Structure formats: C-alpha cells, structure tokens
Amino acid sequence: MKFLQSNESILFFILALLCIFLSFYNPQFYSIQNIHSILRSSSTVMIVAFGMTILLTSGEVDLSVGALMSFVTVIVMDVINISGSIALGLIAVFGFCLLIGLINGLVRTVLNVNSLIATLAMMLILQGSVYVYSMAAIYNTHLIPLFSFIGQGFFLNIPMPVVIMLIILPFFVVLLNFTRYGRYFSAIGSNPDAAKLSGINNNRYKVIGFVITSLLVGVSGVILASLMDTGQQGSAKGFELIVIAAVLLGGTSFMGGRGTIIGTILGILILKIIDNGIILMRIPQEFQLIVPGVILILAVYFDGIRRKNSD
Amino acid sequence: MALGEKIVININFKELKIESVSKSFPGVQALDNVSMKIASGKVHALMGENGAGKSTLIKILAGAYSKDSGDISFDENKLNIRNPNDSLNYGIKVVYQEISLISEFSVAENIFLDNFPTNNLGIINWNKLYKDTEELFNRIGFDLNPKSKISDLSISQQQMVEIAKAVFKNASLVIMDEPTSSLTPNEIDKLFTVIKNLKQNNIAILYVTHKIDEIFQIADEVTVLRDGQHISNKLISESSEETIIKDMVGRTVNATFERPVDISSAKTVMKVKQISSKNKINNVSFDLHEGEILGFFGLMGAGRTELAKAIFGYDKITEGYVEINNNNYKSFNTSTMVNNGVGYITEDRKGEGIVKDMNLRENMSLPSLKIFEDLFIINKKREKNAADDYIKKFSVKTPSSERLITLLSGGNQQKVLVSRWLIRELKIIILDEPTRGVDIGAKTEVLSLINDLAKEGLSVLLMTSEMNDLLSLSDRILVMADGKISKEFYRGNVNQEEIFKASVS
Amino acid sequence: MKIVSWFLAAVITLSLAFSVSADPKRIGYIVNYGTHEWYQNVIFGLQSRADELGIELEVMDANLDINKQTQQAEDFMTKGVDVLIMTPVNEEGVVPILRKAKAEGMPTVLEGNPAKGMTTLFAICDYDAGYKAGDAVGRILVSRGETEARVMDVGLPLLSATLLRSLGFMEALAEHVNAVKVHELDGSGMIDSSVEVASAALAADSNINVIYGINDGSALGGLQAWRAAGLPEDDLIVAGTGSEGLAFLNEMTKEGTPYLVEAAMFPEGVGYTGMNLAVDLFNGVDVPEHKVTPTLALTVHNFAKYYDFDKAGQKRAINFENVAKIPTESKCTKYSSDL
Amino acid sequence: MNNILRYLRKGELALFVIFLIVFVVFSFSSEYFFTLRNIMNVSGQMSIILIAAIGFSVLLIAGEVDISIGSLLAFVSIPLIETMNITGSVPLGIILCLVFGILIGLINGFFSVYLGVSSLIVTLGMLFILRGAVYLYTGQRAIPDELMSDFFFYIGNGKFMGTIPYAAIIGLVILLVFIFVMRNTSYGRKLYAVGGNQEVARLAGYNIKLLKLSAFVICSFLSSISAIILASRIGSANHVAGDLFEFQVVAAVVLGGVSLAGGIGSLTGAAIGVLILSVISNGLGLLNIDTQWQLVVNGVIIIIAVGFDELKRNRSL
Secondary structure (H helix, E strand, O other): OHHHHOHHHHHHHHHHHHHHHHHHHOHHHHOHHHHHHHHHHHHHHHHHHHHHHHHHHOOOOOOOHHHHHHHHHHHHHHHHHHHOOHHHHHHHHHHHHHHHHHHHHHHHHOOOOOHHHHHHHHHHHHHHHHHHHOOOOEEOOOOOHHHHHHHHOEEOOEEHHHHHHHHHHHHHHHHHHHOHHHHHHHHHHHOHHHHHHOOOOHHHHHHHHHHHHHHHHHHHHHHHHHHHOEEOOOOOOOHHHHHHHHHHHOOOOOOOOOOOHHHHHHHHHHHHHHHHHHHHOOOOOOHHHHHHHHHHHHHHHHHHHHHHHHO | OOOOOOOOOOOOOOEEEEEEEEEEEOOEEEEEEEEEEEEOOOEEEEEOOOOOOHHHHHHHHHOOOOOOEEEEEEOOEEOOOOOHHHHHHOOEEEEOOOOOOOOOOEHHHHHOOOOOOEOOOOEEOHHHHHHHHHHHHHHHOOOOOOOOEHHHOOHHHHHHHHHHHHHOOOOOEEEEEOOOOOOOHHHHHHHHHHHHHHHHOOOEEEEEOOOHHHHHHHOOEEEEEEOOEEEEEEEHHHOOHHHHHHHHHOOOOOOOOOOOOOOOOOOEEEEEEEEEEOOOOOOEEEEEEOOOEEEEEOOOOOOHHHHHHHHOOOOOEEEEEEEEOOEEEOOOOHHHHHHOOEEEEOOOHHHHHOOOOOEHHHHHHHHHHHHHEEOOEEOHHHHHHHHHHHHHHOOOOOOOOOOEHHHOOHHHHHHHHHHHHHOOOOOEEEEEOOOOOOOHHHHHHHHHHHHHHHHOOOEEEEEEOOHHHHHHHOOEEEEEEOOEEEEEEEOOOOOHHHHHHHHHO | OHHHHHHHHHHHHHHHOOOOOOOOOEEEEEEOOOOOHHHHHHHHHHHHHHHHHOOEEEEEEOOOOHHHHHHHHHHHHHHOOOEEEEOOOOHHHHHHHHHHHHHHOOOEEEEOOOOOOOOEEEEOOHHHHHHHHHHHHHHHHHHOOOOEEEEEEEEOOOOHHHHHHHHHHHHHHHOOOEEEEEEEEEOOOOHHHHHHHHHHHHHHOOOOOEEEEOOHHHHHHHHHHHHHOOOOOOOOEEEEEEOOOOHHHHHHOOOOOOEEEEEEOOHHHHHHHHHHHHHHHHOOOOOOOEEEOOOEEEOOOOHHHOEEEEOOOOEEEEOHHHHHHOOOOOOOOOOHHHO | OHHHHHHHHHOHHHHHHHHHHHHHHHHHHOOOOOOHHHHHHHHHHOHHHHHHHHHHHHHHHOOOOOOOHHHHHHHHHHHHHHHHHHHOOHHHHHHHHHHHHHHHHHHHHHHHHHOOOOHHHHHHHHHHHHHHHHHHHHOOOOEEOOOOOHHHHHHHHOEEOOOEEHHHHHHHHHHHHHHHHHHHEHHHHHHHHHHHOHHHHHHOOOOHHHHHHHHHHHHHHHHHHHHHHHHHHHOEEOOOOOOOHHHHHHHHHHHOOOOOOOOOOOHHHHHHHHHHHHHHHHHHHHOOOOHHHHHHHHHHHHHHHHHHHHHHHHHHO
C-alpha cells in the first residue's frame, strides 16, 4: 500500500501504461534495437539529470547545462584532434566543466545571485563564447576508434552510453539516499537556516552541487560528441528544459528539499518513450512537445493531491 | 476584498458567546466543547499550556479554521464565520505574536492594508491615508511616522504597528496573542494604556498570554483551557497566581534550582575576545567555564541573538576571535563550531530549526551524521536506535521516529531540536530563548533539563528575556545593551532592578 | 573600461577599412543563422567578391530570431547602407521589412527563398539540387543491380526549401528504381536531433538502403544513428545536401564510407553570385527575379574539381572559376508554391 | 533630494546610471547611435519586450511566474492573423488575439492558483504545449497577413508624424498606466502585498486566488499585445516567433531589480532593465559586433548588475 502512494509508483504506472499501449500498437516497440535507441538517448539526459536532481534538491537550478554540453562537444573534439590523445581531451573537458561549475557556484554563493539568473547568464555567455572559440564545427579527424566507441559502441550488447550511465548511477543513488551528503543537500534545500545552524556549510555544498552537475555535463557532452562524431556548436538546444522537466516530473521539488534519483530516471524514461512512441506511431512530431507538457502539469498536480491527502 | 456580499453588522453587543465549540484534527481533539463569554468593554484573559487549544480557538474566531460544531454569537445573533474576510467584517481583529506586516510597505499602508482609502476607481488617496494614520496614532498615543517603511523600524515599533493595525476601526473583539513578548517595559505600559482606551470604547478584548503577572494588571476575567477543554472561568479579583497555574497544569509548580557554588574555578572551555560583527555586536568579551550556565539578559534589540549567531559562526565576525579547544578562530563558520562540540538551539523553531521535508529521525541526526557513518554510508539502524532513545528519554509524542517532523506539535518539535544536539558529544550549548512561547509546565521541565545538563558538565550560554528563568538558573549574568556587554552579575549577588538598569544604559 | 577601448578599436578598424572604387560602397547583409557553416561560407563568398570590388560588407546575425532580424534591418537603414541583402529567418516574416525598404528607396536583395514584395533573389534551386542527388543515388543503385530504394528521409518540415529538396530527391530516385519513403523525420536540421530521431526510426524499421539528409548535419546524423545501431554499411547509400562545410568532405573521403553523394550547393558560390547581383541592382542593371546559383551532385570522384580540401588542416578552398562554369537553370523546376 | 535617495535605495538610480554610461559610450563609439532616427527606432524595437516585461513584472510582484510567454507570442498571433485573413477585419483579429491571450492566462492561473501546481511547472508545461500547438496548427509554415491593411502595418512599423513609432507610444502608455496602477491603486498595492507576504494578505481578507489569477491574466494579456506588435512587424503569424523570448524578458526584468521571490521591485526598474538590454543590443549591432559577443556581454552584465545589487543589499544590512 505504501508503495502505491509514492510518486514513483504513479510514474511507474504511467510508464507501464505507455509501454503496454505502445507494444499493442507496434510490436517493434519491444525490439532490441528500439530499446537500445530509447536507452541510448535517455542516458545522456539521465547523466546530467543526476546532477540536476542534486541541485534542485538543494534548492538551486542550472540552466546552463545545454550550452555547456554543446561547448564540451567542441572542446573534446578539438583537443583530441590537435593532441591525438583522448586523455588530454577528457582532461580539457573536465577542467573546463570544473571551471564553469565553480563559476556558477561562486556567483550563486559569493555574489548571492539567484541561480536561475546566474545560470541563465552563464547560458548566454557559453552560447556566445562557443562561437568565439570556433565559428566552425569541429569534425573528427583523429579517427581514434576508442572515441567512437564511447558513444556508438556496445558492451555485452548494451550501448556504451547506457553502460556509462549505469556505472555512474549507483554512485548517485547511494550519495542521495545513504550518505550524509544526501541529507545535507535536502536539508539545505528545505531549510537553509536550519542546515547552517546544524553546522553544515551550505555554500560549500551548493558549489559542489554545481560542480558535480557541470562535470556530469562533461560526461554527457563527450558521449554526444562521439555519437555525432562532431564537435557541434548549437547542439543540445533546449537540453536544459528537458532535463529540468524530467527531474520535476520525477518528483523532485523545484523549491528544494525533496529529490529522488529513481523518480528522475522514471521521469526521463516516460519522456523518452513518448518521444519514441510518437515516431513509432508515425504521429506528427509536434506532439513531442505537447504530450510531455501535459504530462508534466498533470503529474505534478496529482503528486500535490497525493501529498495533501497523506498529510 | 469587496467581492461577494458584505456582511452588515451591529457591533453594539453585550457579550460574545462561544458555545460548545469543538474542533478536531486527524488524531487530535484540539477543542472539546468549549464555551466562554467575552463581555464588551472588558479584558478577558485566556490562558493554558501549549496545546491547550488557545491558538485553535483564536484561529476559529479569525476564520482561519472552521469549527466542527458549536456556535459563536454576539448576544443572540449567530455569526457565520467562513473565512478571514467574514471575521474581519464582524469586527474581530487579531494581533498575532509573529510580526505579520508587509516589510516593503509604509506604516500607513500596513495599517490600512485591508481597506485602503480609495475613490471609485480604486485609486488610493495618499493624503487621507497618512492623515488618518496620524490621527489614529495621536488617539492611541503612538509616536511613529506613517510614511516610514516597515523594514526600517525596530521590532518593537513593528509590534506597535501590528497593534494599531488591529484596532484602528470597526473592532468589536480584539484578540491579542502574546502581545508583549517583544516589547520593552515602557512599550508595555503604552500598550496597556491602549487597551484601557479600547475598553472605554466598549470593545471586547481577548488577551492570550503566558505572563501571569500581566493579567493581574490588565484583565477583568480569566479563562483557563487544558487539553482542549474548558477548565475554569473566574473574575480576576477572585483568583490568584497559584490557582491559575494549578488550573493550567493540573498541579502546582516549583521553580527554584540548586546550582553548584563555585563554578568560576572550573576550567575555561571557551574564550570570546573582543568580537564585533556587522550585525550589531560591538567588542564583546567573556569566558565560559565547564558546567557553567552563563545567562545573557537584554531587551529586544540589545543583540543577544546576534551575539549567539556570531559566536556560532552563523554571522561572520569582523574583529576579535573565539578561543575553543586551544584554537583561536578569527574566521569560522557553523561547522567549525559544531566540530568543536558547540550546539545552538534557535528561538525561531519553524524558520531556523526544523527541516520540514525530513522525518523526526533525520531532523535529530542532522548535525551528527558523521557518527552514524560506516565508511561514508549512514547506518540507519544505529541512527534509528539513537533517535528512539531520545524519543523515550524526552517522551516525545510520536508513533515512530519515521514520522514527518511537521506532523508533531510545537513542544514535541522542540524536544527533537534539543535531542539534535544531545545525540552527539557536546561541550557547549547556546540556547536562544529556550522557553519562549513555552507554557508554565513545560517551562519548568526545560529549565530543569538545562540545570541537569550543566551538572553533567555541559556549559550553557543562555540568551533570554525572561528574568525569572535567568535568575533561577544562571551562575553569572551578562547584561547586554546596544550590542555591548554593559554589566556582569554573579549568582547570589543580583537584583532585578539593577539588571534592568544595566539593560537600558 | 576595457570594453570601451575595445569598442573604440573596433570603430577605428572599421573606418580604416573604408576604400573607394565601385559604385556601391557599403553593403549590409543580415544572415538568419550566422553560426551555421553554410552561412559562414555564404558570407565568405560575399566577402570575397566584395573585396575584389572594393566594397565594404557589414554583416549582422539574426541568430534565428525573427524579431531581431526586423530590428537589424531598421538598424541598417539607419546606417544608410547602399544595398541590403537578407536571408530571411522566415520568408513571410520579412514582408513588412521589404515594404519599409521600398518606402525608403533602399535596394534590397534576398537570399534563399522568395518573399512577397521582393525585387530580386539569389538562391539555389532546392528541388533541383535534391533531384540531382536523387539522380546520382538512383544510378548507383541501378549499377548495383538494386530495384528498390527504401529511403529514410531525415528532413526539416519547418522550411519549404528543405521539403523541396526531399521531394526532388524522391522524384529523381523514382525515375531509376521503385522508390519508397520508409521514414519521414524531423531532425531539426541538427546532427544531435537527427541522431536521436533516426535511432528511433531505425529501431522501428531498419529495412532501408538509402538515407537522405536535407543538409549535411541531417545526413550525418542519420548515418551516425545507423552506426550506433550497429547495422552493416555495405548496402547503404547516404546522400547529404548543401556542401555546407567540411563535414561531407571528411566523411566522403573516408575509406569504405556509405556517404557517396552530396547535393552540392556551393555556399561560397552563392555569396559570390549574390554580391554581383547586389551591385547590379544598385547600378540599375536589369536583374532577374530569381538568380539561380549552381548546384551539382558531388561524389568522391569529382569534388576535387571544385574544392581544394586540406584534410589535415581542416580547410577547404573553393574554385570560383569552375563553380561558375556549372550550367545553371534559369528557373527552378519547382517552387514552394508547388508544394 | 529625499525622493532621489529613495530611488537610490531601490537600485533604480544605479541602474539608470549604468544606462547613461552605456548610452554615452555608444554615442561616442558609433556615429549612427545618437541620432533621432536610431533612438526612435530603438524605442519602437524595445516595446515588444517592454510590454511583455510589464506584465511579467506584475506577475512576479504578485509572487508567481510565467515562462510560457514566448510560446504564447507565437500562439496568439494565429487567431490574430487568421481572423484578419478570413473576416478582413483588423479590430476583430486583435480582439480575438487578446481573448486567446486572456484564456491562456486563465488556464495558467487556474492550474497554478486553484489547483496548486507551482506556476513554474504549469507554465513550463504550457511553454511546450503552446509551441507544439503552433507547429501542429501551422504545419510549421508561417501564416502570412493576406489582408495587408495599412492600419495593421502601422501598429508595428508606422511612426507618428513620421518620427515616433506607434509601438513606442503604445509601450509608453501601457508602462505609465501600469506604473500608476501598481503604485497608486489599491489593486496594485494588494498585488505587492500578496507577493510580499501572502499570509498577511490572507489575514487582511484579500481574495488571494483571484488577485493572483488576475496577475496571470495581465501577464498573458500584455504579452498578447506584444504579439500583435510583433505580428505587425513580421507581417505574419510565425511559428518561429518568440523563441527564447521568456529568457530575454526574465533577464531584463531581473536586471531591473524585480525580485523572483515576489513583492519587490518596480515597473520603472523593469523598464530601465529593458532599456539597458535593448540599447546594448542596438549599439553593439551598429558597431558590427557579432551577435555571439552580444550574448556574452548580456550574460556578464546580468551577473554584474544583479550581483552588485545583492552585495549592496547585504552590506546595508
């Protein structure tokens, strides 16, 4: 009974309905290829969403993830092209992401700018400066097979992006649910003063939240670059909205204090299966915008009702 | 808002009758068949411990809650209170304990918040607004500029605005919920003058307080509630402090504490040297000894809370240092202090104490999670056991440690917040108004708990405005005024007048 | 203060760039999406010709913001350039600008697609470009002995131009083999979206042998999705459109790539032609309503005639002369009004 | 003097000084900037953002937010243009456009206020829904204004006496009206009170839900007026219109000192915020500086201005 009352169960129910409906409509839905395709495109979103879940739980948000991701694809391709070393490419990417995460975090905590605004500004800055870095898309001229493997390869018949996501996932499930840091993030989001007066260094954890998110964007960005085989400015357009919508759909509160990684995963799967189903059913792709919009509002509405009843 | 029908009332009435009013919340009978009569032109005191049902009754009268059964009437005219609007239209005005003003607005705007003087187009007549406010202030003897912004006023000035706002017109019944909790003696006198003024205007006053001495100064009648039930109703002339307390707690209370004689020879656990902060604190120094209860007295705005927060690392200090465990800290934050065995219990439980999205266990263990860790992972079993221990120790009323903190009553939440610090190894605890808003019975419990803890070797910084608590517990008393320490008193060598004198110097 | 000095530096550079020779002195170009490779190469072509003629070219980028484009047109009129060249963010959206320009007597040239009230336009023929690619793919299929083309069209229904390309491609294919469009997708013209929608589509039905992309990003996105799905590349043919930048050259020159055909549109050539048209318009020379710019199906065998590709340095240089020799249609076979 | 000090505290004077600096710098660096024609152009250009920003600020002041305004811009221009094309009547199109705007405001408000879903989520959902609906209805083709009436053309493109853009006049009138409403009517003050301290407003007997709902409607209504001006300027109901518009408006409004937390800020401030960003965009454009640099400059200015304001507020505490 308790399970039936949780937000996850509502999402799970929606997900199950979707799957049943789609498999009736088109048996191809359960083809291994289709499942690969859904999981592959989900995993880049999920990886970033893990960080976003932490941020939203601690009462912050990062709108710059999409712009950063597109910047990452350019950097990683460029550096590997020039140096011929994947390691150097990764170092450059994570160094850059660390820097951006730190700046976001410090603007939030030291200048005390609302993170919605601070990261909106960062989004503009990154969107502009990626072109200042290079006007042209950066193509894969290094042709290192390992690099292509990151996004396109399979391990035990599982797409590599999914493998990477699965490696990262347990770390965040444990972090949020079983360590004190998870408690700190939710205490900071729920009542920052109480957290501070319990000896928690709020600002430090907020900065960490931004840095983690940026680093995860680095991971997703590298996968995207490998998948596109290109460093492409302007890619990942609107990515931030998808990530945030999925995390909110997953039951994480925008006001902070509550967050669940499992909910986030379910939220993303729902959105991605809808996207997939719309293509499978050959419905006009415009519905890829409308349906998630409706589901987002309704899911949060029902979650609110459930909470009210349980209080 | 002037939408919907406007209730026209005749506020000439002899008494407001509350008849057999009941209200229950899931699992709690907050009010059980309560009846009372409040006569116009009289001050009716309402007393009772926390959880006795006072606030529920106030909220029903104010239209914030709807009653389950019973009647409320002016003489024979039944009132139909469905929402705050109805209540206001009946002339029922509440002065809440917490400041509830719009801080960006002027004094005058706040006072006329529910009824701006406007023309037919809804355009505000500013001249009239300020003039009316000024007239009101003249009438009740307040000295405030109607154009001042609320955020520029002191807390006590804001409290005055709060009162003026409630009484300014059309009041039939004024409910005052702990109106003096943040006022200076001088301001309390002014308030009492206002109350007498209201009495003369035939307004009924329901005066809710914990301070028994006040009701003998101002009230005509007193009603006591306990556990949602009506216990007694007497004329003031017929009652005494003892009988009222007995009615409230169902037993007599004795509040004197034995303290060890010579605490100042114990070793020093904390030295505060000439600290100043942006937040009022100016060159404060003192030593704290092991097992000592060091009381800080000061009027509203003297800087007690600010001092507590500066020492605890919540506010940055700009000068001086704090010495603890042989370390000098010039720049530190709350985690520095917590790691050094310092705890802090806030006066603002809701705003700075509880974490509302967490359950009781998680609230309790928040500062001490490290001790429950097995290699980065929290051992929930040990954590739960610790929480259960304290639930038992303080008899916290809850079905389990997994209950959301918000579902607990205020008193029980406070117990959780105390346990939050006792669960770990603690050397020093900073208590900011630990008995504010706590009823007499629980107050004694809290005070004796503090005494016990100190006897076990815990050092206590006790910030309070309650003179009695201070005198009965403190080994030493530091009086604060204007962010500075103005005088030091030792136990057995104090008298109330001198402390007051030092606090206004 | 740094910004100030930077501004001043920019102004000084600009004023130094002044020079005197041909009749129009300053020409303004509002690009719809200046960060796209295609348009960077269009600008390169415009600039190359402007340099030859000693004209000062000023470029503003609307960055796909239709409102901003309107503002930028006003700003150019304020600046009083001699000719205004525009690539509309949306054809319908520039009608009021054209009306205003006419009222001001500002000669205006459009690039890309016709709009109501325009004087002259330089553009490729989208239908014909798609047709040429379809024709080339059809020939390859026939040479391989195939009788059927099962096509995944990674399209962009947002624009009529891209719809025309898809249409031309399919109609040309149909002249060689039995052409079936298995998937009609919206890849937003972006490689990342294309990978995503193509992956889903291939999962639903991967029995295809032709991927057509309405631009290079779409074609490559489709190909990447194919590769990520682990499908064999032997019988696949990929055709892209645009010759936007380096993308198709990089892929086409790979060993064993299925990327065999590119409907080249020579953006540098587009720009070059456009500058000539603008000068003609200013000088009162009779200009056509639509000046068609060259298109051609490029393969690995013939691209070197038009592009000098330096793969290591990631540079390409266009051969304007050879591009100019490509026979062009005087009129497109189909326009958006035919859709 | 007292008045000036009051404004200084609100940060508006500081903002105005920033504006003046920007203005002077551009005047010296571009010969085209400080000309009557350019200034009039900018004042017309900024009106689209300004009018929506006024509505957006009113809603923020009331403690709610609407990030669907960009999609709304595209959505409500469909009934506008379609009605004009079909009936041949411009006023009818305008009325229908506004009606649709009000309806969307009501829906946003209903879900946020009466069903208690956070307005950020409702309008995030609405952002997707409206944009999707526009794509679906138009088949991703702009709907041209077939009527080509002069009246409609002049709304966004015409100039009064050949000098002052009508759009600027509309923007200014709306700004003045709403400054007055927010400052001097009980309705305006009630919105401030609701956003500043909802509990107090509730105890004062305000109908909070209705007040908030009205703010949602004002926001959507004014955004619809922006949509009309935009539609006139682009001569069509355009599916690509208003993309990322919400970000531009948020940036300008917050730059102008309107708090996302509700109850704080003024329309004067918001207007100055719009002014600064519009002038920067115009000035950098005249100087032929890449749009990409403009993004960077905007981002940096927002961080500096908002951060500076916060630092100042903290120091004065």
